[in-house]
Amino acid sequence: MAVYTEVADEDLAAFVARYGIGRLLSYKGIAEGVENSNFLVHTEAGHFILTLYEKRVNPADLPFFIGLMQHLAEKGINCPQPLEAEDGSMLGTLAGRPAAMVTFLDGMWVRRPRxxxxxxxxxxxxxxxxxxxxxxxxxxxxxxxxxxxxxxxxxxxxxxxxxxxxxxxxxxxxxxxxxxxxxxxxxxxxxxxxxxxxxxxxxxxxxxxxxxxxxxxxxxxxxxxxxxxxxxxxxxxxxxxxxxxxxxxxxxxxxxxxxxxxxxxxxxxxxxxxxxxxxxxxxxxxxxxxxxxxxxxxxxxxxxxxxxxxxxxxxxxxxxx
Amino acid sequence: MAVYTEVADEDLAAFVARYGIGRLLSYKGIAEGVENSNFLVHTEAGHFILTLYEKRVNPADLPFFIGLMQHLAEKGINCPQPLEAEDGSMLGTLAGRPAAMVTFLDGMWVRRPRxxxxxxxxxxxxxxxxxxxxxxxxxxxxxxxxxxxxxxxxxxxxxxxxxxxxxxxxxxxxxxxxxxxxxxxxxxxxxxxxxxxxxxxxxxxxxxxxxxxxxxxxxxxxxxxxxxxxxxxxxxxxxxxxxxxxxxxxxxxxxxxxxxxxxxxxxxxxxxxxxxxxxxxxxxxxxxxxxxxxxxxxxxxxxxxxxxxxxxxxxxxxxxx
CATH class of the missing domain: 3.90.1200.10 (Aminoglycoside phosphotransferase (APH), C-terminal lobe)
Structure with missing residues (x-):
């Protein structure tokens, strides 16, 4: 479980405004993942996942990870699709960390795979x-x-x-x-x-x-x-x-x-x-x-x-x- | 931040089925609250909060808390409204804990109140x-x-x-x-x-x-x-x-x-x-x-x-x- 970084409501509202996904309606830190801080974000356009990249991720690798998710999603793979901000960028900065917004995927992970x-x-x-x-x-x-x-x-x-x-x-x-x-x-x-x-x-x-x-x-x-x-x-x-x-x-x-x-x-x-x-x-x-x-x-x-x-x-x- | 209890997908699906809110689509542990374990739950009927009551809450007090939220919500107060299961109960058991599902409320808490x-x-x-x-x-x-x-x-x-x-x-x-x-x-x-x-x-x-x-x-x-x-x-x-x-x-x-x-x-x-x-x-x-x-x-x-x-x-x- 992991939320390593606190995010202020006003800071997130300003960050979300860059994506053209309507007004911020709520956000909750998610107790999942061990490397980064993740938030479930609700806006007028729907639900999204916000990730703040913490120190165990090398910022130089982020364009590869983000670019790959975008590439795969465009090819029809069911994976998180990074949102593009109005300036075309998929990576921003929030609370002093590199940050990205991706689409939310429904589904549960299976504790006992069959x-x-x-x-x-x-x-x-x-x-x-x-x-x-x-x-x-x-x-x-x-x-x-x-x-x-x-x-x-x-x-x-x-x-x-x-x-x-x-x-x-x-x-x-x-x-x-x-x-x-x-x-x-x-x-x-x-x-x-x-x-x-x-x-x-x-x-x-x-x-x-x-x-x-x-x-x-x-x-x-x-x-x-x-x-x-x-x-x-x-x-x-x-x-x-x-x-x-x-x-x-x-x-x-x-x-x-x-x-x-x-x-x-x-x-x-x-x-x-x-x-x-x-x-x-x-x-x-x-x-x-x-x-x-x-x-x-x-x-x-x-x-x-x-x-x-x-x-x-x-x-x-x-x-x- | 708090998720003290892990919940298996199959167990939650069975629990959710009691509420007549459609199929379980996703759930995430929320890194909020220090007393209980909270999950944001998505079903075909919308978004809900699931709370598992951990040991710091006296089970004898739960009917008061749950009853109060229901009473206030019915009076028009913007507070979580407990869901009634098909048998009329608002309290169930999940992963060995007392558990309740309530409505999800949009909004953010204000870090710097004006x-x-x-x-x-x-x-x-x-x-x-x-x-x-x-x-x-x-x-x-x-x-x-x-x-x-x-x-x-x-x-x-x-x-x-x-x-x-x-x-x-x-x-x-x-x-x-x-x-x-x-x-x-x-x-x-x-x-x-x-x-x-x-x-x-x-x-x-x-x-x-x-x-x-x-x-x-x-x-x-x-x-x-x-x-x-x-x-x-x-x-x-x-x-x-x-x-x-x-x-x-x-x-x-x-x-x-x-x-x-x-x-x-x-x-x-x-x-x-x-x-x-x-x-x-x-x-x-x-x-x-x-x-x-x-x-x-x-x-x-x-x-x-x-x-x-x-x-x-x-x-x-x-x-x-």
Whole structure:
């Protein structure tokens, strides 16, 4: 839950007036998101989301994120569409922060995803990848394989306090992935963080994809395995191959996998598991005493990583060639 | 900011279905309120506020609060109106908590109230008092003069760590107020917490009164001086007699003061200042280490208390008889 910045009524009224969306009628800080401050804004023209970008977002990245949402929305993807102010700009300043207004999307994120949600997600992800093909900007993935060793270095000394032997296990995994990371796979814009809380549904109909603030340019299939990890394991840690098959088959109906992608799925999945394991571990080891926010459990991703190490081909994810 | 309880999409959909307000389309936790968890809920019938009552609210008081809002809304007061479920109940259970749905009110609370806001507040407060006259339930004010000594007892030993000499000053004030507290003033339902963040405006038009969870049965004029304290002092601590005059004159146009109320204003104002000084001091002395929420400064109300001790009659609040 997060509203890091207070916004005065008069300041917001002046900010909203730049968008030609009528008079400001109400606004409420939203207890969602951990990086930025978000407000639900009601004006005479409808409901919108206002985001103030806090210090964990690099302002130099904002044109990529905002431009991407606009591009995808124009291509028909159900994602927040940034509003243009009367001077044509989509980024402004409010309460001393970079700020943007985007359209409001109905729908709820699904706490217990079912098979049909996984299938809908697979289709939407492939559509997102296709829609991103002619987006003109690029952004390096700061958390790709080259970014994992520095993260590991920040956890190495204390990792065994979380799980005995973890430091060695991570070092071996990292060395393997650095040596075997697939190169030359089809690339493009990826969301890179499409966890259930970033996907809205109305019933089983997917109504919105949100939170593009990890989006970057990388292998498209890497985005797919991030979703496999986030959507296809049960609460007890068991891999649900039926959900993975539904997700992957729905995806490849829209964008078929190349042979190289098909072969790379297990190693990509290991990498995606290591990436979230490392960031969670890093945060876990740095929780300030008395913090109200409980960090996410890193061992959830250790279990996923171990599963993927046991996989030998795409068949282990429910695909049959 | 506050969402203490997570609500699952399926559970809320089932809860909303009881109200005949169409399908659930979205919900967001609101970063407002410090006692309860609040969600902005969108259904096919419009926007609503869902409140889950957390442990600081006594469930036995809920029928009073909910019944009062319904009564006032039916009398035309701009306040949240509780929705009746199909079985006629206005209170349900969600995520293990008592829960209610109320109508959504547009408007913003005013960070820097001006003269016209104070006048609109005075009128609305008098209308609230008149509308409450035939409300059939009563609730003792747990923070009336009889409740201050126990609060003081919990602060006495440490009060001087906040302001040297504070413990003695509070003891003397308390003894004075217990001996001189006015009795027999016109009573009824009071809001008891009508601070600026509980009053919504659209421009200078008052569009809503919210947060009735301190409402109780007490002297009506006591509610007025709570507002004088909350609305008519400037950020530098100076009393703004022009704002007080505007508030009081707008109030008495709707409900004239009796002579006894008129005479009692200074002592009532002292009591209202002491009540908020004591609760703020109590919270201030109990901030857990590392808490993210900054408690409100108790010395703000010490300055107000000292001002009221210097007042000798209603004339000091801008009234001329």
């Amino acid at each position: 098979l049909e949600h996984c299938a809908a997600l697979g289709q939407a992800l492939a559509e997102l990848h296709l829609a991103g093909r002619d987006f003109g900007m690029t952004r390096k993935n700061a958390l790709d394989v080259s970014g994992w060793r520095p993260l590991y270095a920040g956890c190495e000394a204390e990792a065994d306090t979380v799980v005995p032997g973890l430091s060695t296990e991570l070092a071996q995994e990292l060395t393997f992935l650095e040596a075997n990371w697939p190169k030359g796979l089809p690339g493009g814009v990826i969301h890179a963080d499409l966890f259930p809380d970033n996907v809205f549904f109305l019933g089983t109909e997917l109504s919105g994809l949100i939170d593009f603030y990890f989006a970057c340019t990388d292998a498209l299939a890497y985005d797919v395995v991030i979703c496999i990890n986030a959507w296809c394991f049960e609460a007890d840690g068991a891999f649900n191959v039926t959900k993975a098959r539904a997700l992957l088959n729905a995806y490849r109906k829209v964008r078929p996998f190349t042979e190289a992608e098909f072969a790379a799925l297990p190693v990509l999945a290991r990498g995606a598991a290591l990436r979230f394991l490392l960031t969670r571990l890093y945060d876990w080891l740095r929780v300030p005493p008395g913090a109200l926010v409980t960090p996410k459990d890193p061992t959830e991703y250790l279990k996923k990583l171990r599963f993927h190490r046991s996989a030998t081909s795409a068949r282990d994810y429910g695909l049959d060639g | 003269l016209e806001h104070c006048a609109a507040l005075g009128q609305a407060l008098a209308e609230l008092h008149l509308a409450g006259r035939d409300f059939g339930m009563t609730r003792k004010n747990a923070l009336d003069v009889s409740g201050w000594r126990p609060l003081y007892a919990g602060c006495e030993a440490e009060a001087d760590t906040v302001v040297p000499g504070l413990s003695t000053e509070l003891a003397q004030e308390l003894t004075f107020l217990e001996a001189n507290w006015p009795k027999g003033l016109p009573g009824g339902v009071i809001h008891a917490d009508l601070f600026p963040d509980n009053v919504f405006f659209l421009g200078t038009e008052l569009s809503g009164l919210i947060d009735f969870y301190f409402a109780c049965t007490d002297a009506l004029a006591y509610d007025v001086v709570i507002c004088i304290n909350a609305w008519c002092f400037e950020a530098d601590g100076a009393f703004n007699v022009t704002k007080a005059r505007a508030l009081l004159n707008a109030y008495r146009k709707v409900r004239p003061f009796t002579e006894a109320e008129f005479a009692a204003l200074p002592v009532l104002a002292r009591g209202a200042a002491l009540r908020f000084l004591l609760t703020r001091l109590y919270d201030w002395l109990r901030v857990p280490p590392g808490a993210l929420v900054t408690p409100k400064d108790p010395t703000e109300y010490l300055k107000k208390l000292r001002f009221h001790r210097s007042a000798t009659s209603a004339r000091d609040y801008g009234l001329d008889g």
